[in-house]
Amino acid sequence: MEPVIVVGAGPVGLALALALARHEVPSVLLETGDGxxxxxxxxxxxxxxxxxxxxQRLAGPAELPGTHWRVWRTLRRRQCLDQEDFAPGDAPFHLPQHSLTGALTAAVRRSGLVDFVPGRRLTELEQHDSGVRARTSGGLGVAWSGSYLVGCDGARSTVRKLLGVRFPGRTSVERRAVAALRVPLPWPDEALLHRDPPGGGEVSARSLPGGLWRLDWRLPPRGDLVTPEDLLRRIGSTLAAWSEEAGPQDGSPAYxxxxxxxxxxxxxxxxxxxxxxxxLAGDAARLLGALGTQSVDEGLRDADNLAWKLAVAWHGGDGAAADALLDTYESERRGVSVARLRALDQALPLVQGGSALRSLLPGGRGPLGLLTDGHAGRGPLGAPGAYAASPLTSPALPGLAVAAELGRPAADVPVTVPGGERQPLRGRLGRRLLVVLVAPGTGVWESRHWRNAGVMPQLAAAVRELPLPAELLVAEAYPGAEAHSVLLVRPDGHLAAALPGVDAAELHASAMRLAGGDGADLRA
Incomplete structure (x- = not known):
């Protein structure tokens, strides 16, 4: 088949091209800018x-330059009202977007499966039974042929316009003045939201490596332009309120x-x-960003969700099963976005000053609790979306506590491959299905002692017969799972099935759902 055409080399387009490459699917990455x-x-x-x-998996071995926050603190006036202490491995990761884009671009340039073509603006798009044709301006203005095309070209998406897809919604629901400073604030590796500080208003501070901070001040959704003088005044008054040492002129520390x-x-x-x-993916498909919601984070989830489904269709050929599988991209990711935007619609009046909707919000959360949820990645505003109602998620079986987590991202437990290598589960994602056997006690033995014992031979044989490429892993424990449970994890990390033991027929049926359900063998 012809390569997948990806339009737009922002974080989402770059991530999608790299994710496709991990599934051995070639792509052409078209970018209007210079790359x-x-x-x-x-x-x-x-x-x-x-x-x-x-x-990090997509960018390669070099560490991304960012900060894992240890604490998110919510203040009102001079009082701390809420504090989220993050355990190692559960902390949000804050980094400059250009650093993420640069690292992903470098990985794309190293990849032999991504043809990166900057300086090309999409002008025409046609579809036919077996593929797509796109034409670009710039350079020689050539035409491109592909098996599929994905528009990751942002809020003003040309792909969306050429497809004639409407993009309804609300304009300017939240506006913020932003400044990046190098300043010695007393909260390294932390972040905070300060409401009603001395001087009034609302401001957040989020740490970055090297003593850098991003400060955000909430503004009216529509209002006057923020002048340089106004921004300098905000910086001075905010830093003065936070610093115990007064500066020589305006009471704020040097920055x-x-x-x-x-x-x-x-x-x-x-x-x-x-x-x-x-x-469509990323900002071409949805816009959010108010109350701590994160558009790049959601866009990367789009890319991860779509990549493995395109790979199944690309390797397995056209057909009803591939078509049904690709349909679940919209139902899953758009469904999550609908829920996120609905939660924002409910929360914004309360956070921005109203109180009539408090009873409608989950748990009766107050304004500061909602803001913490969005920034800390929990609740309807911040937690990763789940696909419990997806046709790809197997029905929950009675008696399994872990079944309540079906459709959610799998826990990042330590796992061992039969060859003995041990690493976090997330390190194995992105290439194939993961079949995880929960087997307490295996961690104290070398794998040669247990890989041919007990249920392992039966499970290994069942895994070899699955209709999609799969890898067998062993975990000492998994939250909510009994010993000898078998879990099926999608390539994008979502828990698709939980079985109380080794049942080859049930495991095969669960994998069939992930293949589109027609019985075809789509192993690469």
């Missing part, structure tokens, strides 16, 4: 632990101002995310 990410320290992104692990900007959050949702062989 270089300009440094903008005030433009940052927060990744949840699973998407941070995804970005280096690196970058500024005004960030406006919109809420929009594309009517369709799939049109035949063309798909």
């Amino acid at each position: 270089e990410a300009p440094a903008r320290p005030a433009r940052t992104c927060v990744l949840r632990p699973d998407t941070a692990a995804l970005a 280096d101002l690196l970058d500024t900007g005004v960030h406006t959050a919109h809420q929009r949702l594309a009517r369709r995310w799939r049109c035949g062989r063309a798909f």
Whole structure:
């Protein structure tokens, strides 16, 4: 088959091309710009632990330059009202967006399966029964042929416009003045939200490596332009309120101002995310960003969800099963976005000053609790979406506590491959299905003692017969799972099935759902 055409080389397009390469699917990555990410320290992104692990897997061996927060603290006036202490491995990861884009771009340039073509603007898009054709301007203005096409080209998506997909929603629901500073604040590796500080308003501070901080001040959704003088006044008064040492002039500590900007959050949702062989992902498909929600994080989840499904269709050929599987990209990812945007609609009036909707919000959360949820990655505003109702998720079997987690991201437990290698489960994601046997006690023995004992030979034989490429792993324990439970994890890390033991027929049926359900053998 012809390669997948990816339009847009932002974080989402780069991640999708790299994820496809991990599934041995070639792609052509078209980018309007020159392929270089300009440094903008005030433009940052927060990744949840699973998407941070995804970005690291795709970027390669070099560590991404960011900060894992140890603490998120919520203040009102001079009182700490809420504090989230993150355990190792569960902390949000904060990094400059240009650093993420640069690392992913470097990985794309190293890949032999991604044809990266900067300086090309999409002008035409056609679909036919077996593929797509795209034409670009710039250079020779050539035409490109592909098996599928994915628009990752941002809020003003050309792909979305060429497909005629509507993009309804709300404009300017939240506006923030942003500054990136190098300043000695007393909370290394932390982040905080301060509401009603001395001087009033709302400001957040989020740490970055090297003594850098991103500060955000909430502004009215519509209002006057933020002048340089106004921004300097905000910086001075905020730092003075936080510092115990007064500066020589305005009471604030010395700082280096690196970058500024005004960030406006919109809420929009594309009517369709799939049109035949063309798909939308990232900001081309949905816009959010208010109350701590993270658009790059959601876009990376889009790429991870779509990549393995395109790979199954690409390797297995066209057919009803592949078509049904690709349909689940829209139902799963758009469904999660609908829930996220609905939660934002409910929360915004309360957070921005109203109180009438408190009874409608989950748990009766107050404004500061909702803000903490969004930033800390929990609750309807921040927690990763689940696909419990997806046709790819097997029905829950009675008596399994872990079945309540079906459709959610799998826990990052230590796992061992039959050859003896041991690592976190997230390190095995992104290439094939994972079949995890929960077997307490195996960690104290070398794998040669247990890989041919007990239920392992039977399970290994069942895994070899699955309709999709799969890897067998062993875990000492898994939250909510009894000994000898068998878990099936999708390539994007979501728990698809939980079985009380080795049942080859049930395991095969669960894998068949992930293959589209027609009985075809799609092993690469």
